[in-house]
Amino acid sequence: xxxxxxxxxxxxxxxxxxxxxxxxxxxxxxxxxxxxxxxxxxxxxxxxxxxxxxxxxxxxxxxxxxxxxxxxxxxxxxxxxxxxxxxxxxxxxxxxxxxxxxxxxxxxxxxxx
Amino acid sequence: xxxxxxxxxxxxxxxxxxxxxxxxxxxxxxxxxxxxxxxxxxxxxxxxxxxxxxxxxxxxxxxxxxxxxxxxxxxxxxxxxxxxxxxxxxxxxxxxxxxxxxxxxxxxxxxxx
Numbered sequence: 001x002x003x004x005x006x007x008x009x010x011x012x013x014x015x016x017x018x019x020x021x022x023x024x025x026x027x028x029x030x031x032x033x034x035x036x037x038x039x040x041x042x043x044x045x046x047x048x049x050x051x052x053x054x055x056x057x058x059x060x061x062x063x064x065x066x067x068x069x070x071x072x073x074x075x076x077x078x079x080x081x082x083x084x085x086x087x088x089x090x091x092x093x094x095x096x097x098x099x100x101x102x103x104x105x106x107x108x109x110x111x112x113x
Numbered sequence: 114x115x116x117x118x119x120x121x122x123x124x125x126x127x128x129x130x131x132x133x134x135x136x137x138x139x140x141x142x143x144x145x146x147x148x149x150x151x152x153x154x155x156x157x158x159x160x161x162x163x164x165x166x167x168x169x170x171x172x173x174x175x176x177x178x179x180x181x182x183x184x185x186x187x188x189x190x191x192x193x194x195x196x197x198x199x200x201x202x203x204x205x206x207x208x209x210x211x212x213x214x215x216x217x218x219x220x221x222x223x224x225x226x
């Protein structure tokens with residue numbers, strides 16, 4: 001089972017920041033939080049990941065709370081092309097060097113013109 | 114750098130047949146994972162290969178199998194196809210380690226008639 005909880009849907013006005021929340025209260029100390037998004041009929045696209053520090057790249061920022069029980073993905077200036085399903089995933093060690101992604105239902109973000 | 118390439122993009126089969134799907138990972142990536150995506154069950158992990166060895170497996174019947182070649186390319190096979198096997202099959206590759214994101218291809222859409 002996925003170790004994360006996300007709202008099923010969110011709306012955001014074009015040009016505004018989109019803030020997507022994720023709860024992961026059972027995360028362990030060495031487990032990373034990963035964010036992906038999926039646009040219809042395409043494969044999931046990697047966005048960003050983090051362990052405990054805030055992270056930023058050209059696509060987004062990831063804010064992780066100090067207790068690591070929740071995080072927020074921030075798209076600073078949402079465009080219509082950011083409309084997608086966003087998945088927050090805690091990557092779990094499965095043994096033998098394997099780290100597994102377990103996808104939940106994600107948040108469907110709709111960017112409104 | 115080329116992304117993950119999956120072939121074919123679309124496939125139509127009938128019940129009882131078998132099918133082989135192919136995945137070429139990003140150059141230098143030795144870990145290859147396969148996922149099944151359906152509207153009802155979402156994205157589910159099938160298995161992961163590393164250095165030609167399966168090191169993790171999801172909860173799927175033995176009709177689903179895979180292999181990896183010395184150049185890290187991977188194939189998955191589904192035998193005795195059932196209507197419920199209709200899905201988008203996704204392949205992802207990564208460098209080794211928990212801090213290395215998986216990168217997905219755009220999948221093979223398999224339809225069973």
